[in-house]
Amino acid sequence: SQELEQSPQSLIVQEGKNLTINCTSSKTLYGLYWYKQKYGEGLIFLMMLQKGGEEKSHEKITAKLDEKKQQSSLHITASQPSHAGIYLCGADGNLGDDKIIFGKGTRLHILP
Amino acid sequence: GAGVSQSPSNKVTEKGKDVELRCDPISGHTALYWYRQRLGQGLEFLIYFQGNSAPDKSGLPSDRFSAERTGESVSTLTIQRTQQEDSAVYLCASSLGTTQYFGPGTRLLVL
Numbered sequence: 001s002q003e004l005e006q007s008p009q010s011l012i013v014q015e016g017k018n019l020t021i022n023c024t025s026s027k028t029l030y031g032l033y034w035y036k037q038k039y040g041e042g043l044i045f046l047m048m049l050q051k052g053g054e055e056k057s058h059e060k061i062t063a064k065l066d067e068k069k070q071q072s073s074l075h076i077t078a079s080q081p082s083h084a085g086i087y088l089c090g091a092d093g094n095l096g097d098d099k100i101i102f103g104k105g106t107r108l109h110i111l112p
Numbered sequence: 113g114a115g116v117s118q119s120p121s122n123k124v125t126e127k128g129k130d131v132e133l134r135c136d137p138i139s140g141h142t143a144l145y146w147y148r149q150r151l152g153q154g155l156e157f158l159i160y161f162q163g164n165s166a167p168d169k170s171g172l173p174s175d176r177f178s179a180e181r182t183g184e185s186v187s188t189l190t191i192q193r194t195q196q197e198d199s200a201v202y203l204c205a206s207s208l209g210t211t212q213y214f215g216p217g218t219r220l221l222v223l
Contacts, residue, residue: 033154037212042145042157042171086211090155102214 004089006103013079014111021074021106023089029069031092037105038085046074076108084110114138116215118204124221125194133189133218137206144187145212146179150200158202161187194222 003026013019023032031050035043047056049065049072056063060083062075076083089103117136125131137144146158157171161181172178176194181187191198199222205212 031152035155042160042168043147043155043212045154045156048152048154105211 004091004101004103006106010107012109016078019076019079021087023072023103025070029091032065032072033090034063034074035088036085037088079110081110084108116206116213118215118218122219126223128193130192131194133202135187135204138213141206141208142184143207144181145205146189147203148200196222198222
């Protein structure tokens with residue numbers, strides 16, 4: 001079965017610094033989603049990537065899907081306290097598999 | 113250790129019919145969330161229950177959608193007078209702290 005592995009599990013960065021979170025799939029990705037989660041709130045959809053080599057940006061957050069479509073990275077530039085939270089990657093299962101799968105999340109803390 | 117379970121796993125219905133989707137959260141989890149994912153889109157937040165507090169219904173797309181939760185146990189998401197645009201995978205998640213644990217989802221197809 002397909003699995004998503006996120007790294008690091010936890011990240012502490014100084015405000016203003018850049019950071020990268022990775023999501024690696026055991027199989028080819030047909031749709032890769034990035035979400036942000038804050039305590040007591042539902043998941044917030046950030047962006048979706050489908051094509052190998054695709055890159056999307058939203059404000060100071062950029063996500064890429066590698067050419068082989070098995071890894072995605074999320075990059076935050078000049079981090080701010082508002083970026084703190086848990087970042088989760090999710091993927092559509094392989095063709096014929098109905099399941100939606102998620103990584104275990106990366107917990108991001110921003111130090112003032 | 114059972115995880116979050118949802119039923120049915122698949123549901124095909126005719127336009128205009130009502131459907132009920134069930135979520136059994138992990139025992140002891142005070143928070144429960146409903147989401148949906150339509151084809152080619154990200155998860156869309158629907159509703160959030162936390163203990164005995166009033167639920168956050170801000171994500172429900174119309175008054176055809178409603179959800180109930182009895183205490184800290186089972187939740188039911190009801191869609192009345194289903195429309196074709198309601199076709200999606202409906203996901204439930206529960207949590208005790210910050211980490212949400214997702215169920216396998218119910219795939220709804222409205223013909």
